Amino acid sequence: MGTPSSLAQLIRELSRLPGIGPKSAQRLAYYLFGQPEQEVARLAEVLLAAKRDLHDCPRCFGVTDRELCEICSDPQRDAAQICVVEEPGDVLAIERSGEYRGLYHVLRGVISPMRGVGPGSLRIAALLERVVPGVEVILATSTTVEGEATSLYLQQELVPLGARVSRIAYGLPVGGALEYADEVTLGRALAGRQVVS
């Protein structure tokens, strides 16, 4: 039995989404097919509306439906701290922690010569313009090879501007048993240990 062509097309489109493999795409496609028509129409509406209304925040390059994003335009946020992250989703992750009251800057990627991405392809010039002496820049790129190299590049650019630069700590996931931590994380967590007395 062959797959009907419109179903095959739906599966193909869904499997192009990040993190969706062929099997998940198939499951999603059959799920959507099983939904009432108005539910599917509503999903399509939401997708289109999101695409229509959302754009980059011109200051931090997060995603917003306003002229300036909610965080950049909030006077309660601490303008003396800028947290630099790779992607808009990272802003949400840090916001969920509830621990941070400063501003953000989203690079929209990491330096990766293998993918032809150099510093010029990222929102780095705009970050440097935002930095004035006395501002603390918190480098929160991920601890992948590319995230580390991007963090190193930013350190080299930011220090001469008189910014205070910090890098998020390497450590163990809270609630995780030590024996399940991977070796490199464990090594880094030991190297970055904090004195308690």
Place this chain on the structure above:
Amino acid sequence: MQIRHLTLQGYRNLARTELDLPPGLVAISGDNGQGKTNLLEAVYLLAGGVLPGLRLDALIARGGQVAFLAADLLLPDGLSRVEISIAAGRRRLSQDGVPARRYQLSAGGAVWLRPDDLELVYGAPQARRHYLDALLTRLSRRYGQVLSVFERALLQRNAALRAGLDPSLWEPQLSLHGAELIELRRRLVRRMAELLPDVHAELGGRGQLAAQLQETSDPGELARELAARREQDRQRGFTTIGPQRDDLLLSLAGAPAQAFSSRGEARTIALSLRRLEWILLSERYADSPLLLIDELSGELDRSRRDRLLQWISTTPQVVVTDTDLSGIAQACLRLRVDGGRVEVQE
């Protein structure tokens, strides 16, 4: 480790296969090109074997999209179900239903003797680096992790060199992880140097077999030397020093084995390296590795025959292949591979 049950679907040229495997000697015969080596490779991968440079998409049957391999493995603490599925350039492992990393499967593991082991002696340095990397990955969980981070940073520095981007951004990670790889390799090679002369003599080798690392950089100097070589590396388009350029020098009676050993001598040296692998894995996991021998007759010349047969008889499970194995009387199970179909012979 032993393998009790094997399932293959969509794997290389092999038809869908379900096999129960007994302890002792399993003999797989069949003409060349029918799939004997593919069957051995599947067992090796399921037993946690590491094949550096393996292309995952080559494991999927032509025209297929997914390859699935599964086995019931007998480990020191009981039976364990392992599954590997390969699709879209990714490999997923699970052990007893829980997603696993490669190294967690490797307790005891398997040692694979194959005809192209001669490359360990005569081949380019890469063959010997692969030997060290694969063995260290199975002996040390940390080594495998550090190696994969190092290799990623190396690919990025090389891409930066070719694209005219700044290579220095990748050097702190290269020197940090590279130094650790070198230190771990040194530790292994010191142990090898202690064991190899006896292992080699026991397999009938003549003359003292010695092993030492030939390094392109001292671990403490790696950062400085990478920086000093940027211009030269840019012209050549790749990173010219570091553990990815190091070699394992083998010498027989004081002479470099690569240049001076005869074919027979080289066979015994290669077999010694595999025997050493078997000994170190046995020590590390307190468990005899599964022994896989591709083209048994190639290994069985008169000078090594008795020692190899003794190795086989003292190993709980051994899988051998050859075009004709009717002369091997000890086999507990005989299989024949024909056009990708695996059949049990009476």
